[in-house]
Amino acid sequence: MTTQSHAVAGVAAQAEPAVPRVRRTRSILVALAYGWLFTVIAVALLADVLPLTSYATPVGFPRQGPQWGSLDLLLGTDTQGRSILARCIHGARVSLVVGAVAGLLGFVIGTTLGMLGGYLGGRFDSLVRLIADTMLAFPPLILLLALSSILTPSVRTLLVGLTLLVVPTFTRLARANTLAWSAREFVLAARNMGAGHRRILLKEILPNVLPALGAYLPIVMAALIVAEGSLSFLGLGIPPPTPSWGGMISDGKDAIADFPHLVFIPALVIFLTVFSLNQAGDHLRQRFDRTLHD
């Protein structure tokens, strides 16, 4: 018996498998995207340790172009002679913190609401859907602008506004996913074995819903970074002198005819970050979102 199974195993190992191996395509673009994201995160974390002059003090003549020789002047100077590299790096902190914190908060609140609504159904579900519909009735940037008209701009108020933006998206996603999973046999089995609502939600449904929703997180973060950039571009985001990418574009745009690097360097940084997050999101969704495969 044992020798036989060994022999079978040996043959199987030599022969080609009956089903061709699933070829996992490793795109160079996806690898580059993750590389860029890790670089931005690392640089943002190490911003205070790097040998850079502070983002608030001038390092030379204003509006110098990018040049070799000095780290501070590598990407040139802005309209007030401050290092663009230092401002890009400190701006990364704002964008990443805002994107990550608001994204995660919205993820947690939205998933909780959506799962409860989808699982419990009835009146509570109608209420959840109504709240989500109402929040989605405001075009995103308009909601942020409305909030910024009454709240003084700061990182905290920005976080509140951006979180409000994300909650309905995740509520809808979580609700749809929970509805699909709640109808499955293993949930019924758990219920028949006497599991309570809390146990079914946390142990049976949540582990299945989480990967699909988490895969949307990078895309949501990209949208949040764009929203923060738009607001800062309009001068209603992070108040100066704290640098933000959108604010840097706004500062430079009046001098774009003669000094295009003032605009194009922060624009390129935002583009690369948003592009990388979108690529990472597509990659994760293809792996974890079952609805894309069916």
Place this chain on the structure above:
Amino acid sequence: MVLPVLSRIGRSLLVVLLVTMAVVLLMSLAPGSAAEVILGEAATPEAVAALNAKLGLDQPLWAQYLNWLGDAVRGDLGESPVTGQPVTEAIVERLPVTLQLAVMALLLALVVSVLLAVASAVRPNSLVDRAINAVSSVFLSVPAFIAGPLLIYVFALQLGWFPVTGWSRLSDGIGPNLLGALLPAIAIALTEIAAFHRVLRADLIGTLREDFVGAARAKGMSGAYVMLRHALRPSSFSLVTLAGINLGRLIGGTVIVESLFALPGLGQLLATSIVTRDVVTVQGVVAFIAVVYVGVNTAVDLSYRLIDPRIRKVATA
């Protein structure tokens, strides 16, 4: 047939009520009172009290909301305490600019994305498809506040094909009007082109695998005819829905390009009102935009029901 339509409309009306309630509530959310926000920190308590009484802010919240709603239904959104202009008048004055921008951007996005999606779906994963996908994912990551300055630099400053800023009215001739609106419209259309292309490409590829497409081909119909007459229409429903939903992002985009290109539209009105702390105008404009947005999406939902025979059948069954 009638019942689901009525319930959809009823639901939208409920959302509109909640939206306006939220907007009116916004006024009371301001730290201190809206009057203090409008008058600034240096205002005397008497002036604040007077303005509060004038705006009706000394009344309980529900009374404030009912007053506001009663006036709004009759087309009166209040009077700006900063400029003295009725808010409705300001909206009507600036609406054409924003409307033209949004319509141009939407049309541009639809035309370009349909062309790209058809070119993609003819042979999925071919070189052409992959090239278009690459362009599409680049476009998806270019928000209006990046596309705007880039377009200005290349097409207005370097090539000199377009005016840098400014707006000429439609009544002053259609040529200069379109010329001034084209760059801003492109700036907000880029992201939508990418989003639309993705959805339509996936749907087209799915439809082209269906039996009736095979049957049409077997009858000897040309590839182009099958693509345009048989495949495109049933594939375009998610595109229509997405266009309605993404209108929200488009409206946000108009705020950006209107302030960048100095166009006298609703978005610019909103941005300047926020800077001058004109809460009444902000309230009116935000409520107006949100209600229009809900209306458009309800209309899209309903038209979807009416156009697609399959949904109609399910609804009557």
